[in-house]
Amino acid sequence: MPPLVNVDGLTKYFPVQKSFIEAAVSKKREYVHAVDDISFQVQRGETFGLVGESGSGKTTTGRLLVRLDTPTTGEIRFDGQNMVDVDQESLMQFRRRAQMIFQDPTAALNPRMRIGQAIKHGLDIHEIGTEQERRQEVLRMLDKIGLTPPETFYEKFPHQVSGGQRQRVVIGRAMILKPEFVVADEPVAMVDVSIRAQILDLMISLKKEFGLTYVFITHDLATANYFCDRIAIMYLGKIVEVGLRDEVFKEPKHPYTVALMSAIPVPDPKHKLQRMIPRGEIPSPINPPSGCRFHPRCPYAFERCSKEEPGMTKISDTHYVACHLFDNPPSS
Amino acid sequence: MNPLLNVRDLAVEYHSMRGRVRAVANVSLSIEKGSTLGLVGESGCGKSTLGFSVLRMVPPPGKIVGGEIDFDGINIVQQTEAEMRRIRGSQISMIFQDPMTSLNPVKKIRDHFIELYRTHDQSVTKDEAIAKSVKLLDSLGIGGDRINDYPHQFSGGMRQRVMIGLALALNPKLIIADEPTTALDVIVEAQILELLKQLKSEHQLTMILITHNIGIVAEMADTIGVMYAGQIVELGPTEDIFEDPLHPYTKGLLESAPNIIHPEKSMRPVPGSPPDLLSPPTGCKFHPRCSRVFEPCPYKEPQLLERKRRLVACHLYD
Numbered sequence: 001m002p003p004l005v006n007v008d009g010l011t012k013y014f015p016v017q018k019s020f021i022e023a024a025v026s027k028k029r030e031y032v033h034a035v036d037d038i039s040f041q042v043q044r045g046e047t048f049g050l051v052g053e054s055g056s057g058k059t060t061t062g063r064l065l066v067r068l069d070t071p072t073t074g075e076i077r078f079d080g081q082n083m084v085d086v087d088q089e090s091l092m093q094f095r096r097r098a099q100m101i102f103q104d105p106t107a108a109l110n111p112r113m114r115i116g117q118a119i120k121h122g123l124d125i126h127e128i129g130t131e132q133e134r135r136q137e138v139l140r141m142l143d144k145i146g147l148t149p150p151e152t153f154y155e156k157f158p159h160q161v162s163g164g165q166r167q168r169v170v171i172g173r174a175m176i177l178k179p180e181f182v183v184a185d186e187p188v189a190m191v192d193v194s195i196r197a198q199i200l201d202l203m204i205s206l207k208k209e210f211g212l213t214y215v216f217i218t219h220d221l222a223t224a225n226y227f228c229d230r231i232a233i234m235y236l237g238k239i240v241e242v243g244l245r246d247e248v249f250k251e252p253k254h255p256y257t258v259a260l261m262s263a264i265p266v267p268d269p270k271h272k273l274q275r276m277i278p279r280g281e282i283p284s285p286i287n288p289p290s291g292c293r294f295h296p297r298c299p300y301a302f303e304r305c306s307k308e309e310p311g312m313t314k315i316s317d318t319h320y321v322a323c324h325l326f327d328n329p330p331s332s
Numbered sequence: 333m334n335p336l337l338n339v340r341d342l343a344v345e346y347h348s349m350r351g352r353v354r355a356v357a358n359v360s361l362s363i364e365k366g367s368t369l370g371l372v373g374e375s376g377c378g379k380s381t382l383g384f385s386v387l388r389m390v391p392p393p394g395k396i397v398g399g400e401i402d403f404d405g406i407n408i409v410q411q412t413e414a415e416m417r418r419i420r421g422s423q424i425s426m427i428f429q430d431p432m433t434s435l436n437p438v439k440k441i442r443d444h445f446i447e448l449y450r451t452h453d454q455s456v457t458k459d460e461a462i463a464k465s466v467k468l469l470d471s472l473g474i475g476g477d478r479i480n481d482y483p484h485q486f487s488g489g490m491r492q493r494v495m496i497g498l499a500l501a502l503n504p505k506l507i508i509a510d511e512p513t514t515a516l517d518v519i520v521e522a523q524i525l526e527l528l529k530q531l532k533s534e535h536q537l538t539m540i541l542i543t544h545n546i547g548i549v550a551e552m553a554d555t556i557g558v559m560y561a562g563q564i565v566e567l568g569p570t571e572d573i574f575e576d577p578l579h580p581y582t583k584g585l586l587e588s589a590p591n592i593i594h595p596e597k598s599m600r601p602v603p604g605s606p607p608d609l610l611s612p613p614t615g616c617k618f619h620p621r622c623s624r625v626f627e628p629c630p631y632k633e634p635q636l637l638e639r640k641r642r643l644v645a646c647h648l649y650d
Binding site for chain 1: 602
């Protein structure tokens with residue numbers, strides 16, 4: 001079966017805003033290389049994780065996938081159809097099928113719109129059903145996302161419910177159009193630990209019910225491990241490793257992936273941490289390092305790493321890594 | 333046993349238009365010299381308010397309404413504001429969550445240190461203060477030449493190192509770290525945790541570490557205090573609590589924590605959501621979410637009692 005989403009050479013540069021004086025002194029235009037030539041597929045029915053630190057380009061990738069931003073270059077095919085150069089009408093059609101869940105539910109909801117109306121809004125825009133039918137649909141959704149009794153929650157404003165319930169509203173709003181494809185950008189980052197698993201479990205049950213395909217964006221490897229079938233690790237606008245969950249977690253190949261895994265505090269005082277922490281911090285995406293973007297921080301870097309950008313090397317049919325350590329294994 | 337800090341029956345309230353919120357309710361705890369107490373709980377459980385109370389810096393409209401805080405023989409609650417100003421920074425200092433809002437954006441790093449040194453000791457000259465801070469920053473992994481930079485010229489991790497430097501500058505006896513790594517990325521977080529561990533062993537620091545991250549307390553704390561709805565529900569040695577959590581909330585909190593090594597033992601949700609402190613539940617505040625609730629729970633508030641080398645507030649252990 002062809003993949004639901006096929007991304008090829010996706011790139012997004014944002015121009016750097018300069019002050020009047022800076023612009024007068026230097027004519028050179030600078031760009032933030034947010035996403036730089038990445039390719040991947042999302043299969044129907046899977047949960048694909050995009051994992052990385054701030055500045056890795058994971059959120060920009062997510063926004064491009066649902067076309068909230070337009071790529072600088074590259075191709076996004078959704079169900080075989082190119083979604084980069086499309087007219088307004090096809091984009092409208094596409095938005096019925098692809099939705100996004102945002103990180104901060106307080107910012108994502110209009111504080112003056114009642115919860116019921118916020119969820120109903122998508123149905124209004126796409127003119128689905130009569131007013132009465134829409135209301136019934138929203139009540140059913142409220143029940144499904146665990147906001148009961150639905151009649152009461154329909155009339156509430158976002159500030160009248162808890163943070164976890166607000167995130168449920170954002171999820172319900174994304175699901176009301178019965179989309180096939182949902183990009184969830186850190187849906188549990190702002191939610192308390194004890195509630196986090198509740199929200200993820202809700203998303204899992206909605207996935208089963210609607211036959212959804214998820215792209216799950218997170219900085220938290222442990223959450224990705226709980227939730228995703230396949231994972232791509234991003235660093236400075238590039239995918240450095242991609243594979244099935246167990247491949248990436250049990251046999252991480254890229255030094256950056258290994259570092260990320262070793263950095264996480266483990267909730268077990270008896271666990272002896274063996275950290276491999278790279279030096280320094282993620283460099284500026286305005287002038288990313290030459291060659292492999294991780295090379296200035298990589299403990300295994302050798303000459304080639306600063307000169308040549310590594311391509312994707314196959315480890316297994318499903319596991320790929322972009323690192324010179326693997327593309328030409330040393331003879332020893 | 334030689335506790336550096338002894339808190340007894342501390343109560344802190346916030347008064348708002350909608351009513352009175354008891355953010356910290358009758359909390360008692362003590363910290364031994366040289367040990368680290370990890371305070372864990374969800375947002376709104378009162379852990380940060382408790383930390384602020386020890387410095388008597390509860391943000392208004394919050395007020396300490398009862399109890400005692402005995403720090404090295406002085407009762408913090410009774411001190412004058414002038415006394416407190418002398419204590420803050422030199423005896424007790426704080427590392428805040430967000431280093432960007434805690435540093436003055438229009439002051440060079442140098443001036444932050446000069447001000448700190450000279451406020452507490454007028455005899456220190458500017459040059460002495462600069463020399464001291466260069467040496468200190470060097471030991472924290474920041475080149476001394478960066479002392480003339482402004483906060484915005486530093487990355488998040490570097491700013492947090494500066495904050496740690498400011499907290500350590502006057503060799504305080506107690507450091508309160510309020511979510512010191514929450515605003516940072518995983519790798520930078522690990523760097524800061526390693527730095528704190530190193531400083532702890534080098535300087536015998538006594539620390540209160542406030543965090544929602546169970547992994548961080550497992551790594552850093554000698555003792556853990558679990559807070560729920562303004563109260564300590566369980567307090568004891570870190571290994572014991574992880575080995576055999578007594579309070580159902582502690583158990584729930586540990587099981588809800590993500591664990592990358594044993595994913596099958598993690599991310600189990602605690603049902604329900606934290607209570608609204610404007611109208612907290614009666615009896616045990618955790619009873620509406622508790623799986624082991626029985627007759628006395630909704631009516632009678634459990635006392636913090638000693639069980640198996642630790643303190644627990646739950647009717648299961650009465």
